[in-house]
Amino acid sequence: MREAxxxxxxxxxHDVGLxxxxxxxxxxxxxxxSLDAIWRLAEGLGTTPAAFFER
Known part of the structure; x- marks a missing residue:
């Protein structure tokens, strides 16, 4: 998602604070x-944490 x-x-x-x-x-x-990191990554990509687990 990040590369795309x-x-x-x-x-x-840097943008997501990690x-x-x-x-x-x-x-x-x-x-x-951690759940905190999942939220940060998702928000940084403009998506939801659930999107990481979709196939």
């Missing part, structure tokens, strides 16, 4: 993500 919107990891992470390496590890599936 033309956002860099660094810029996106660290670049955290966003990268989330995208690679290396982290268990």
């Amino acid at each position: 919107r033309g956002l860099t990891q660094e810029g996106f992470a 660290h670049r390496t955290y966003v990268g590890s989330v995208e690679r599936g290396e982290r268990n993500v």
Whole structure:
């Protein structure tokens, strides 16, 4: 979703208040993500948390 919107990891992470390496590890599936982070990521992408779980 982030790449489809033309956002860099660094810029996106800054916009949502998370660290670049955290966003990268989330995208690679290396982290268990908190609900707070899910909300931040979703809002930063202009979507809802539910969109992350749709197929």
